Amino acid sequence: MVAQLQTPSLNVLSDLPYTVPGLVQVFTSGQRNFFTDVMAQALRIAGQGKSVLIVQFLKGGIHQGYNQPVQLGQNLDWVRCGFPGCIDGSDIDESEKNLLLDLWRYTQAVVSEGKYELVVLDELSLAINFGLIPETEVLDFLDKRPRHVDVILTGPNMPEEILQMADQITEIRRSHRP
Template sequence: MIAQLETSSENTTLDLQHSMKGLVQVFTSPNRNFFTNVMAQALRIAGQGTPVLVVQFLKGGIHQGHEHPMRLGQKLDWIRCDIPRYIDTPELNESEAQSLQKLWQHTQKLVFEDKYSLVILDELSLAIHFDLIPETEVLTFLANRPSHIDIIFTGAEMPQSILDIADQITEIRRTH
């Protein structure tokens, strides 16, 4: 049996890249040690040709910052906060606070430039929990982002407001 699908001549090209609504996914855990699973997903997706951005908000130590993104392969960009340590407390000095705010502003700018199909926001939840980035700004960002971009949040202390709008929530926990 042979079937043929007829299409209108007006609709000869499909823009599949922008036709689907992006998902908000959450990967949360009480521990800060599960980023490897999400990074493996990012590498797999980038390896298939999809542009991916990974932003680590509370990790530093490698003098990277938003001015010096790391490119892994052709389709995965990775940026960290330009601080000498990882953040595990809400007490930051002025330069650390400025670096975190610059990274947050830069991340929003990149998303609105529509260069990426997947954006991973690692430990943004803790930055919100520590009152370093306002939760309302993150919610506004999510509401206004290009609708086809998938967003993945990782981290502990995930705000209920983000859980409420998430399309998928994965809780990682130890069972022993």
Template sequence: MVSQLEVPARDGNHSLPHTVEGLVQVFTCPHRSFFTSVMAQALRIAGQGTPVLIVQFLKGGIGQGYQRPVQLGQHLDWVRCDLPRCIDTPDLEETEIAALRELWDHTRSIVSQGKYSLVVLDELSLAINFGLISEAEVLEFLESRPMQVDVILTGPDMPAALLDQADQITELRRTHRP
């Protein structure tokens, strides 16, 4: 069962007197596959009527690409790189590099338009560490985004410069108990 919330449109008489500045959150972990809590947060926020964009840079295999986003409900768009496989190594073919660059360029463009209130950039740290997206580009993206947009960055080994920009850092750790 799917439920949808309708958010009433605000007219000029009911707008907030100021814009709340968006946060940069980092979720990092020494291993991959910890996306569940971030996804739950994105779904919860979208379910409340807030526009959300999830971008998975290193996931492929389903022929999606940014031209064909998966739309979950009315307020959540989910895009993956248009790749024939998931990326787990920096050794890529030129077509794979081009697909990832196209997704990054699209992400920067669509976020700058202010369409989304929350943007999740999944496994961004791996894309940086593999040399596919530069750290400088990500820092510029964070600085130039509309001020009300919240951004969540995920991935292992998050670069220190991005951690320095974060308003909140969540480090997930596994504990093994007998």
């Protein structure tokens, strides 16, 4: 059972005499990694009454497509691709690729509507590097998003042009100390 916490609406954007621009943050590493700090940040922001969307492009789940998001509390929607497995490379069948592209189109649409204040795009770099989502579309998406929307991109080997666009880059490295 998940408890639903009622968070008062702060309406911070409408109370300010100006719009605070959103940031593009990148969390990357040399290998595939789970970015715990990103998930903790998303949960914290949702707990403060802000709307958050987490999109996991390469992880599937049983009946977990964008039309059936997992809702954590009242402010966090979590969506995955609508297939049961995970994508580990560019060699996927046409139906899986279509589901991934449907998720990408859905993400673009809800972000352009300004529905969310924070959007986490998990493993997007791998989807780009596998040739499943065009890098030019991602750059265009980041450039044209509503200015108040914060976007966090995760994944190994983030493309250089996205790094150049980022306001903040966090690189996770493994320590070889005993």
